[in-house]
Structures are given as C-alpha cells and as structure tokens.
Amino acid sequence: MKLFILLLCCSLIVGCSTYREQDESIVLPELIEQSALPAIPSTVIAEQFRVHANLFIDETGRVTNVNFTQPTGIESWDSLAKESIAGWRYTPALVKGRPSKVCLKQCIIVDVVQPVYLDLYEIVCASLEDANKIIETLNNGGDFKALASAYSTANSRNNKGYLGRTNINLYPSDIREKLQLLKENQYSQPIKSGDRYFIFKRDGLMI
Secondary structure, X not given: OOEEEEEEEEEEEEOOEEEOOOXXXXXXXXXXXXXXXXXXXXXXXXXXXXXXXXXXXXXXXXXXXXXXXXXXXXXHXXXXXXXXXXXXEEOOEEEOOEXXXXXXXXXXXXXXXXXXXXXXXXXXXXXXXXXXXXXXXXXXXXXXXXXXXXXXXXXXXXXXXXXXXXXXXXXXXXXXXXXXHOOOOOEOOOEEEOOEEEEEEEOOOOO
C-alpha cells in the first residue's frame, strides 16, 4: 500500500496583492485538519509528487473551492485529491488582525511512504491552560478515557477519545515525531497544532 506524506509551502493572495510569511500585516492560515489523499494507481512508480493549487478559504478556515494550477496529470487521482483537500480545515487567515476570506497558493509536496499504525486515544483542548490541567489530572491518576469524554473538544470524545488503529504518517511531522516516541499506555505532553492542543495516548503495538 502506498501512502502520502504532505509538505506544504504557501503564499497568500488577498485582493490583487500577494503576501508572504514575513509580512507583519497578515497571518497565514495553518492546516489543522486533513483527510488522507487517494491511493495512486499501482502502475505509477514515483517517490514524490508536486501539486500546485489555489485554495479558497473562508473566514472560519473552511476550504470552499480547490483549483489545481499544476496537477499531476493523473486525472482520476487529481479529481479525488480535490475532493479530499476540500475537506481540510485551516486556522483563519488574519489580515490586519481580522479573519478574512483568502486564496491560498499552495505547493503540495507529496512523498510516497509506507503507513505506520498505532492504536491511539486523544484529548483535544482549546487552550494550553486546559491541556496542562488535563496533564496534571493524568499525573495524579486520572482516567484518560473519562477525561476525554468529559473535556475533549474533538468528536472522538463520543468514543472516549478512541481514534482506533491510526496511520500516524497522516499527521504533520511535529505530531508524527512525538507519536513515534510513545510507548504502550504512555500519554504525550500537550502538542500544539493550529489553534488547538492535543494529548495522545498509545494503546497497543506499532505495526
């Protein structure tokens, strides 16, 4: 099975001007939720793809339209990839401190790798203060599943925080690296991703 890891390079278009990360007047959107890209045909042999796209993002960080300016040329894959990217979520772009609709010029570098699975639980918090309180409770013997059900802001709280057998290569690199270090029944310290803080617990063996 072939899997994709994404590396994202971007710039922001607002009106007729193009902004870069160093401009103090704007804050670039940050990817905080992504769904997996489709598998490539087995006849294709490649270790890396590059796709250039314009993503239209509203004030809440939702992707409202996807336009590939430089597709892969694999029409079936490009079509399914657009559908997947349309489900991604970003932090809102800030222009002079205010959430704004933007067009994000995105260069998506796609590496083809093998999946790595862990059985994971998660607790997602809206602030570092909340996450630190959860960690303090866990350190004092608190039950991870009960805390997830009571305090997590993610939909997984409905399943006591359980994510199931999860391919960790779908996470951004900073999260993925920390997940690889988790031992069985060990939980992580708060990990910031976008505007939220994640606490993960590993349950089971890596495959």
